[in-house]
Amino acid sequence: MHAHPNLHGLPAANVVPLASPAFPSIPSDGGFAGCVPCQLRQECIAACMARSARRSAGQLLIGRRRVRKGECLYREGQPFRFVYAVRYGTLKTAFSLDDGDEQVSGFFFAGELIGLEGLARGRHVSHAVALEDSEVCCIPYEEMARLPAAGSAPAPAVRLAQLVSSELVRDQAAKAIAALRQADPRVAAFLLMLSGRMRERGLSGSEFELRMSRAEIGSYLGLTLESVSRAFASFAVQGWIEVHKRSVRVLSWGPLERLCLPALSAVQDRQVPGVDRERESACVTGARTRTRSAPLRCATPVSA
Incomplete structure (x- = not known):
């Protein structure tokens, strides 16, 4: 098993290897065993990557992290290494203003990706906090970007671009609201x-x-x-x-x-x-x- 980056304090026992001999029970629907009980697996990028990793005989390590209410998932200035898929719960993103106040920049729900703002500069420019007990899948960005497409499904990088586009649409809606x-x-x-x-x-x-x-x-x-x-x-x-x-x-x-x-x-x-x-x-x-x-x-x- 190859080495993997630290998942921001995530215990190693929670890192799930996809498409490995030690984890053979990958369902025929293309998900992986950890996703079977998840109602969002058909749309989740983690399940998309599981299919790609299996078909390319590769391996991708995805960590699952529970974030208690009020706990930070990541902080401003932290290096960008992972994209986080919300499995359940609700989180907010916010950044600090010069006067010390906090500016809320977004809310994220089950099935949505969080942490994409760190992609541009290689570091997170906001912090993410759980508004209730939540769970996220920690997806290593560099490994994900290298995975090929799985059959008729788009490559994970293409799927990620689609989700980034959805985020831009949300930002456009937020600006339209602010204009009122x-x-x-x-x-x-x-x-x-x-x-x-x-x-x-x-x-x-x-x-x-x-x-x-x-x-x-x-x-x-x-x-x-x-x-x-x-x-x-x-x-x-x-x-x-x-x-x-x-x-x-x-x-x-x-x-x-x-x-x-x-x-x-x-x-x-x-x-x-x-x-x-x-x-x-x-x-x-x-x-x-x-x-x-x-x-x-x-x-x-x-x-x-």
């Missing part, structure tokens, strides 16, 4: 963008849990905590959403869309085709009669 002049349209656009990202994972875009705080949302949107809280309260009073602590249920999409109309096309480009948002939202409008203390279903699969 008032707080309420920015918060409405944020909810629309978040809804689209939930749907990409086959989850409900009409009810979800906000793992980030109001202050973190405000930092991302360029707003104060008070402005974000007032926007949520205003939407709730008008009957557009229902809020219980960090759980949000969207009851009416039309007013939110009209509110952020200048940025609507940017934040909706990522929606999943074939999902009728108004019909989905109608399925939960009966929730108006529930009490505020009733448990909310978060990230529930959208029925066909």
Whole structure:
């Protein structure tokens, strides 16, 4: 077994060798045994690399790391060696300002890649923190870039380029939101963008849990905590959403869309085709009669 770089403190026992004689149970669907229970394996770049490594008789070491809530996955200035695929949980990226404050630059959910900003300069220009107990797959970038395509699937480097493109689309949406002049349209656009990202994972875009705080949302949107809280309260009073602590249920999409109309096309480009948002939202409008203390279903699969 060849040597591999240190996985930022990851115990060696958690480094999983793909396509090696000691790890023969690679399923016919192209994944590897560690990915079998993962619902994201069909789209995950780690599974794509497992197929490539197996077909090329090569070997790729992928580490799996658990990151507790509040723990850093990587820090500013740390050398870029790995791309991280979020297996479950939610993380944020942020960077330090000259006055010592923190600027939130992104939120990342299951199935998304984090750490790509380090590719340009060879060092991370932000730090990543878990907003809840999470787990990531640590993918060594240099080894991944050398893997060939596996059958009809694109080469891992091509797949990575596609995911980088998705990240650029997200950045474009964030800039479109920042261009909105008032707080309420920015918060409405944020909810629309978040809804689209939930749907990409086959989850409900009409009810979800906000793992980030109001202050973190405000930092991302360029707003104060008070402005974000007032926007949520205003939407709730008008009957557009229902809020219980960090759980949000969207009851009416039309007013939110009209509110952020200048940025609507940017934040909706990522929606999943074939999902009728108004019909989905109608399925939960009966929730108006529930009490505020009733448990909310978060990230529930959208029925066909």
